[in-house]
Amino acid sequence: MLFVGIELVDLYAGYRGGQFILRGVDLRITSNTIILGPNGSGKTTLLRTILGVTVSKRGRVLIDGVDVDSVRGRPGLVATNLPEVVIFTRLPVKHVASYYLDVLGGDYEFFKDLATRLGGVEVLEKRFRELSAGLKKIVLNTLAIATRARYILLDEPFESLDPAKRVAMLKEIVRASGVKVMDTHATWLLRALPEWDTYLMAEGLVYGPLRPRELEELRVSKEPVEDAVLTIKLRTGNIYLSKTTGTTLSSLESLDKLYEVLTWQY
């Protein structure tokens, strides 16, 4: 399989009753990518659909030119930190990771080293369900990185991590081989990833790409702006991103604040 990247063509996806969460996404991913968006914008659904585990789908997802529904027996192609791909078991983390990395073609020694460095020695002996939210995230991120896959899909990889662990995890993600696709609603990491393609996601649609520095400099406004770089279409009205008018995105602690700002300030 040649390296062509991940391509989403007019993609609609959802879970039940024909209500799509993704509403016509067109996207091509060939290098490290950040998808920024508030909770409920469809970021996780986007990763699940790329992975090929979403039930209702219309449109196409191509991984290196092959439809994701046709992908079979390709160790090392895609890995993820989504918890639902881990088998329901009472076995401790070390057994689960060892089995997964064995069949996925990953590196268990690397996993062991990184997981114990970030989560402590005891993390390997515990069961998944016994782990705190932060430790669970560390284990799942590490499992995804240790597969050394061509594409690594990371869903909110810094959620529930303390500040020190966030920085350490970010370093490991940056260092990891392969194309990383990371969704998050945190804006603090933009400065550390100047070369990554950044997309904004809202209400099932993806906007971009922009470079983090470019994004940091943008201002957000609910009022129409003439020099708008991006126009985000929401059910409640449009949001305009421009270089001149509104609040700078980097001044917001989290993109979730975007909605508060738009609701109360404007």
Added chain:
Amino acid sequence: MAVLKTYRFYLKSLIKDPYYWFWAVFFMLFWLVMGAFIYGSTMTKDSLRRDLEKIIPPSTPMFESILEDMWNKSTLYYTGSWYSSTALYSLTTIAMGLVHYIYYSTIPIRYLTKYSKASSTRFYTGLTLASLTTSLIATGILVASTIILYSYKFHELNKFILPKNPLGVFTVTVTGGVFMFFFSTTLALLVVAMRKPRLLGMLSFVPLMLSYALGMYGLMAGGGLVHLSPFNIILLLAFHYYTESPISLNLRVVDMWRADPEVKEWFSKDLAIQLADPAILWIILGFWILITAGISLILLRVQKGVSVEEILS
């Protein structure tokens, strides 16, 4: 290799599952103890002597030898009936657990079959072998416990009530395990294909409900067509290989001793007994396995998985 790795992973997983040990092993041991010491408390050599004296005068030469022979046979049949029913319920309990394992594995299986060396066939082969191994471990413990408990109760360990055909007992256990696996897979995939996760709780109890209802009916109430259900066939064959008793389709299992040619002469002369060839039962069981395997394979192709949201809710 992927089969072996999946087998080892699931075997470890099932072996470390307290649900398996409690319901498939300890709970069945509890019933074996009940069968030996509570329900079997009135079954003594003296009571058999009194019954036999009604048919054969005690002064008859060889009376004691006949009594001894009858005592050995009745304890063997009693032991066989308890072993066969607890083995069936143990297999069923494992099946119940498997329904949950398979259901919650549908998304990991889709992920692993796409991005690992494990194809869905290899994955299910590994899981089948792991469930068969756990079935064999459970029934091995049950066979050993049955021999010790019932030999102690009826023969004070001076004589062991061993299965007459251990290979047959082993084979029917493995085959019963295969049936239970495909039956569980069918139920779990039915939930997935219909996308009705709320049915999972109810459907996971189906193997247990059917095996208790049909098994108990065949054991205590009567024979007939109910003996042709896969649950009853497993029970009948396990009983047959434990005791080497002929299989009768018109008798309940606890009366199956009447079909024994030596006993029939004394106790069941006027009884019309309809015997069945075990080979026929094997064919019917094979047929049930093919049906459930076929349905589960069709469902495997048809199902698109239950959405993550529905599974996690």
